[in-house]
Amino acid sequence: MRKRTANNSNGNFFTDEALIASYNIVKKTIIEYTDELTRRCRYKSVVSQVDDGVVMDDRSRLIDMYDSCYIQNAHLQGTIATLFSQLIGKRYMFAKEDKDGKWIRDPQQSRICQGSQFEKIIRAIVESELYGYSLIEIMPELDSETGLLKEVNSIERRCVLPDQRRVVQHWGQWTPGWDLDSEQYKHNYILVNNGGFGLFAATTPNILAQKYTLSRDSHLIPSI
Helix, strand or coil: CEEECCCCCCCCCEEECCCECCCCCCCCCHHHHHHHHHHHHHHHHHHHHCCCCCCCCCCHHHHHHHHHHHHCCHHHHHHHHHHHHHHHCCCCCCEEECCCCCEEECHHHHCCCCHHHHHHHHHHHHHHHHHCEEEEEECCCECCCCCCECCEEECCHHHEECCCCEEECECCCCCCEEECCCCCCCCCEEEEECCCCCCHHHHHHHHHHHHHHHHHHHCCCCCC
């Protein structure tokens, strides 16, 4: 996460702030998954009654389960890799609508949406559909030689509270943190939040169930 320095007001200079998250992607179970869904339902039930200052929309454990199932399922990895290659292989452009309703390409702006940094934006948007949300950091500078975006980053999801629109530096702790709607961040950070659990919510229980079945059946195989 970046923030402006004390001597700068236009957002062109930033200082690094490390985000600290906990990773636990081994030995996940169906029970853990249902517990996370239950916790999410409780959050939705009380969100209107809770003031800022309390970490409520923490999805880090859900992200752990998504990552665990993705890493251990070759078919899912291949499907998503194919999807990424198809989307990144396309050409994109910026355009303006004229008075006749036609879209006129803007060559100068369209040049920006090329190169590896813009591909990170496409990837983050796709991942928001898979995980439920993505936070994109777009630095304002352009590369002086190519004229393309100089730096784009995807912020660690475990430190993002999407519905509360906040980034926390330490996983599970409200402070220190950053309000994404504040003036100094809203121009360089884009939160893509689909409002749900993401498509991985449909694949995760099936993969966890398959792991349990294989583990149970392996004890029935006689040793040689």
